[in-house]
Amino acid sequence: MRRNLKSDGQLRPVDLARAHGLSTQAVRNYEAAGILPAAARTPHGYRTYAPLHAQALSAFLALAPGHGHQTATSIMQAINRDAIEDALQLIDESHAQLLDDRRTLQAVEAAVRDLVPPPPERGDMFVGPLAKRLGIRPATLRKWERAGLIQPRRDPVTGYRVYSPADVRDALLAHQLRRGGYLLEQIAPLIAQVRSAGGVAPLESMLADWRARLSARSRAMLSGAAALNAYLACRPALTRGNSAAEAE
The missing domain is CATH 1.10.1660.10 (Multidrug-efflux Transporter Regulator; Chain: A; Domain 2)
Known part of the structure; x- marks a missing residue:
């Protein structure tokens, strides 16, 4: 033994x-x-x-x-x-990543406070310029569209996707929420809530949870x-x- x-x-x-x-x-x-x-x-x-x-x-x-x-x-x-x-x-x-996450949260909170930002200077946008603005691939925007996060219309002549100021707003908010670690299926109903102007209570609850998780980290x-x-x-x-x- x-x-x-x-x-x-x-x-x-x-x-x-x-x-x-x-x-x-x-x-x-x-x-x-x-x-x-x-x-x-x-x-x-x-x-x-x-x-x-x-x-x-x-x-x-x-x-x-x-x-x-x-x-x-x-x-x-x-x-x-x-x-x-x-x-x-x-x-x-x-620690730098945590600080960046805190700044992302602050950006999301600012987006929630101002749900209808001023239109972009150039008005409607196409997929390429919007993807460049967000720092993502055009394929990501198409994936978000399939998930219901954004709903661009189609140009009747070219068939290209056209993103209105409201679509740009939704894409910006989706991008920020993805950076916060949220899944597409979690973001979609929140974007829909914002889109329908039915109130921001769900977003406020989610942001409070996000803030608590950052504090715990x-x-x-x-x-x-x-x-x-x-x-x-x-x-x-x-x-x-x-x-x-x-x-x-």
């Missing part, structure tokens, strides 16, 4: 897993992915973990809600190969930063690197 490795400061995979509400397979997967430093092995080949591994796992689990699983993984991988600057850049980029990033800082503070490799830099 294997001894309980807790008695000498070491942790079995099951100890690490239970402490974080995970399966032992998940712990092994995290190690294989580079989220955790490599485990030591007993003479019989069993994995053994240390408090440093527990700190790393806590950091990853704290980072994931704010930065997402993929970015949190990349951050931990960079730290575990001592590429600290790479990890910090990933964190900065994630922001708070999660704070928690992740605290846990990551604790992990960095106890990493021997980082301590050695700092000492070497100071000696120079």
